[in-house]
Amino acid sequence: MIAIIGAGKMGEALLAGMLAKGHAPQDVLVTEPREDHAEELRGRYGVEVVTAADAAKRADTLLLALKPQDMVSLLDELAPYLSPAHLVISVAAGITTAVLEGHLPTGTPVVRAMPNTPALMGRGMTAVAGGAHTGGAHLDRAEALLGTVGEVVRVGEQHMDTVTAISGSGPAYFYFIAETMIEAGVAMGMPRATAQRLVGQTITGAAAMLTDSGEHPVVLREAVTSPGGTTAAALRELERHGVRTAFTDAIEAARDRSNALSGD
Ligand SMILES: NC(=O)C1=CN([C@@H]2O[C@H](COP(=O)(O)OP(=O)(O)OC[C@H]3O[C@@H](n4cnc5c(N)ncnc54)[C@H](OP(=O)(O)O)[C@@H]3O)[C@@H](O)[C@H]2O)C=CC1
Numbered sequence: 001m002i003a004i005i006g007a008g009k010m011g012e013a014l015l016a017g018m019l020a021k022g023h024a025p026q027d028v029l030v031t032e033p034r035e036d037h038a039e040e041l042r043g044r045y046g047v048e049v050v051t052a053a054d055a056a057k058r059a060d061t062l063l064l065a066l067k068p069q070d071m072v073s074l075l076d077e078l079a080p081y082l083s084p085a086h087l088v089i090s091v092a093a094g095i096t097t098a099v100l101e102g103h104l105p106t107g108t109p110v111v112r113a114m115p116n117t118p119a120l121m122g123r124g125m126t127a128v129a130g131g132a133h134t135g136g137a138h139l140d141r142a143e144a145l146l147g148t149v150g151e152v153v154r155v156g157e158q159h160m161d162t163v164t165a166i167s168g169s170g171p172a173y174f175y176f177i178a179e180t181m182i183e184a185g186v187a188m189g190m191p192r193a194t195a196q197r198l199v200g201q202t203i204t205g206a207a208a209m210l211t212d213s214g215e216h217p218v219v220l221r222e223a224v225t226s227p228g229g230t231t232a233a234a235l236r237e238l239e240r241h242g243v244r245t246a247f248t249d250a251i252e253a254a255r256d257r258s259n260a261l262s263g264d
């Protein structure tokens with residue numbers, strides 16, 4: 001039995017993705033304190049909504065998807081009901097396996113995971129790292145669970161803040177670019193629906209070229225950039241405005257924020 005504790009944006013994306021990929025609603029418990037949202041979850045997914053204590057008593061795998069700031073008090077609430085027979089998976093940004101272990105009974109296996117919202121469509125990217133009491137079989141379990149909603153990669157925990165900055169927050173960067181491109185099209189007089197369709201399919205197509213061709217993005221970009229053409233004119237403007245540096249700084253800021261969250 002799996003329990004998802006915290007069914008906000010990410011928890012619900014994982015819940016919906018898992019159910020869509022064949023997990024039976026009766027095998028998934030959900031903890032959600034807000035009664036109106038709990039009612040929505042029951043109606044929408046047919047899952048049972050229970051207290052955190054009941055989730056710990058009844059499930060062997062707990063997937064914690066609360067805000068990092070709420071995590072320690074939840075761990076303290078769960079701890080009396082947990083044992084090393086449980087597997088605790090946290091998706092909270094910045095919360096290290098050491099913090100998780102420090103608030104749970106000695107020997108509890110924990111996995112720090114960083115998914116992203118495309119999990120909702122079965123197209124997520126999740127990185128996982130184990131703690132001090134986490135064996136290969138625990139990581140296999142976490143990978144199998146999160147693998148139902150997309151790809152899973154195992155990384156050393158020292159890379160988790162970088163993962164958070166790249167693939168955890170990453171979808172938002174692409175939505176930001178998409179929004180900017182759509183607004184530029186609209187400003188030039190294009191109907192919004194047409195601009196949105198052009199941008200959506202361009203991003204989907206470009207992503208498929210990147211993942212399926214195995215080519216470096218520079219090679220793919222050069223193939224678009226005709227000598228003396230439109231793309232060269234556009235890229236020159238992006239460089240003039242320092243967009244490359246801005247992106248690098250943005251990803252470093254996300255990495256640093258993830259790192260700071262463990263101490264907040
Ligand atoms: N959003 C994303 O793209 C990603 C988020 N994450 C991580 O996922 C976690 C959740 O983020 P996100 O979904 O965006 O945030 P949300 O605020 O949408 O979700 C948090 C959820 O936790 C619930 N909650 C709060 N306290 C408790 C409690 N004691 N027991 C059970 N549930 C509780 C909240 O309920 P209520 O609203 O009723 O207070 C809310 O539904 C964060 O730690 C974040 O770092 C990781 C990867 C990607």
Ligand SMILES: O=C(O)[C@@H]1CCC=N1
Nearest residue numbers: 092093164168169170
């Ligand atoms: O913004 C956040 O903190 C979370 C973690 C990664 C994506 N969303």
